[in-house]
Amino acid sequence: MEAPKNHVFYRSNKWSYPKIVKGQGIYLYDEKGNTYIDGCSGSAVANIGHGNHEVAELAKEQIETIAYTHLSRFTCDPIEACARKIADLTPESLNHVYFVSGGSESTEAAIKMARQYHYEKNPHSQKWKVISKRHSFHGNTLGALSMTGITERRQVYDQMLINFPKIPQFYQYRNQWSTDWYHTSLQAALALESEIQFQGAENIAAFISEPVVGSAAPGVYPHPxxxxxxxxxxxxxxxxxxxxxxxxxxxxxxxxFACEHFNVEPDLLCIAKGMSAGYAPIGAVVASDKIFNTIMTEGSGAFKHGHTYGGHPLSCAVASKVIDIVQNGLVENSKERGRQLLDLLQNLYKLDFVGDIRGLGLMIGIEFVCDKENKLPFKRDINLKQRVTENCLKEGLVVYPGSGTYGHTEGDHILIAPPLIITEDQVLELYKKLEKALLTTQESLRKEKLWISSLSPSHQQAMYRQRL
Ligand SMILES: Cc1ncc(COP(=O)(O)O)c(C=O)c1O
Incomplete structure (x- = not known):
């Protein structure tokens, strides 16, 4: 019998999508009987792993109680309980949780909140620009993409984006300043000062940063x-x-929260992904007392924004349960298993194309180069990130690929971010699969004589000269 036509508009026709039929713990199972370690939790989402029975039970109960309430007219217990839990966990002055449905909605809401804060203080305020960074990701909707510093994602939509100022990232492995962590971080902060002077502080509403960079340059983080x-x-x-x-x-x-590593308190905190660990779509902006009071107490009293599914009772109930589970030892496990994994990964420097390995907890990035000494990227048409990803899948490991770390359009990397429930033995299992996949990749690069850089010889010469 002919297979039914597939009407799904997938992200790419250059990828063959395995059909996943079940997930349990850190593992995914496809229809052909293959087992994969979910080595990136989707995209750092499935933090408590798959098939959690407690969450499933609670979701059923919640759906049977109330399907939906609109946050502009009603409140209900799961929404209030979830907000209370988050306010208790976030830094001191971050006490006001504005619910949305995902990450891009969260960063979009945050910049509108920042703008409205300035407007409430002075309706004639010119403060509207948001300074963000190259090698950063804040989402794919137009406002979020306007802050994102990944050329590949922006290029097609360039004319539609807001021309927000971009400054360099705190990117120790690649930057114009230094190879030293402290000095790179210092210079990156001075770049913000310089941009504020250049743009005029009277025009700047906000500055946005990831504390540890995700898909744009995975695992990169600054000195405090x-x-x-x-x-x-x-x-x-x-x-x-x-x-x-x-x-x-x-x-x-x-x-x-990663801001705790740096002992810093933002005015607005954007959250999503791990908030419900993938069991329901949810996100939020957590606002400080300063922002909340300016808009809601001393100002107009209404944030001019909102989405239908913001504060969905099911998502909020699920998030509350997930947060309880995370609080029950998973943060500590992330730290310890992250250390174990990062230690093991140091062995991969023996491979000729592993340039940099960095990360915090279970958020680790590996960057690939065709010339370690000069940090040169592979030729783009080799599509190294896809080769690595496919070889990992063959070994039964899912990783999250990306590019754009060299300059803005070259370079290959992967993010490793397994569920926070991963055990010591499973970390070892993950490592062995990854090592095998990378050895296979190295072998094929050699065999096919693909050990060449995407840079022209004169560009390479310039690189060498720069180093001397
Ligand atoms: C740091 C960061 N911000 C925003 C987003 C956008 O989130 P979403 O894909 O849920 O819209 C992502 C997604 O990967 C992210 O990593």
Whole structure:
């Protein structure tokens, strides 16, 4: 019998999508009987693993109680309980949870909140620009994409995007300043100061940063001096500091929120992904007392924004349960298993094409190069990231590929971010699969004589000269 026609508009026709029929713990199972370790939790989402019975039971109960309430007219217990839980966990002044349905909605809502904060203080305020960074990701909707610093994702839509200023990332492995962590972070913060001067503080509404970079340059994070200086600059110039913890929040980096690593408190905290660990779509912006009071108490009293599914009772009930589960030892596990994995991964430096390995907790990035000494990227048409991903899948391991770390359009990397429930033995299992897949990749690159850089010989010469 002919297979029914598939009407799904997938993301790419260059990928053959295995059909997953079940997930349990850190494992995914496809229709052909293959088993995979979900080594990236989807995209750092499935933090408590798959097939959690407690969450399933609670979801059923919640659906039977109430299908939906609109947040503009009603409130209900799951929404209030979830907000209370988040306010208790987030840094001190972050007490007001504005619910949305995902990460992009969260960063979009945050910039509108920042703008409305300035407007409430002064309706003639010119503060509207948002400074963000190259090698950053804040989502794919137009406002979020306007802040995102990944050329490949922006190019097609360029004319439709808001021309927000972009400054360099705190990217120790690749930057124009230094190979030293502290100095890179310091210079990256000074770049913010310089951009504020250039644009004029009177035009800047907000600055947004991931604490540990996700898909754009996975696992990259700064010395604490960076956020110390960012906080000072934002305070000095009345600029709202938005921390994008969509990927890092809820234990991913070995702390409940990654801002705790840096002892810094943003004005707005964007969260999603691990908030419900994939069991229901949800996100939120957690606002500080300052922002909330300016808009809601002293100002107009209404945030001019909202989506139909913001504060969905099912999503909020699920998120509350997931947060309880994460609080029950998973943050600590993320820290310990992350250390174990990062230690094991050091062995991969023996491979000729592994350039950099970095990360915090269970959020680890590996960057590939065709020339370690000069950090040159492979030729783009080799599509190294896809080769690595396919070889990992053959070994039964799912990783999250990306590119754009060299310059803006070259370079290959993967993100490793398994569920936070991963055990010591499973970390070892993951490592062995990855090592095998990378050895296979190395072998095929050699056999096919693909060990060449995407840069022209004169560009390479310039690189060498720069190094000398
Ligand atoms: C840091 C960060 N911000 C925002 C987003 C966008 O989230 P979503 O895909 O849920 O819209 C992502 C998604 O990967 C992310 O990693």
């Amino acid at each position: 001096v960076y956020f110390e200086m960012v906080r000072e600059l934002c305070d000095e110039h009345d600029i709202i500091f938005i921390m994008d913890e969509v990927m890092t929040g809820f234990g991913r980096t070995g702390k409940m």
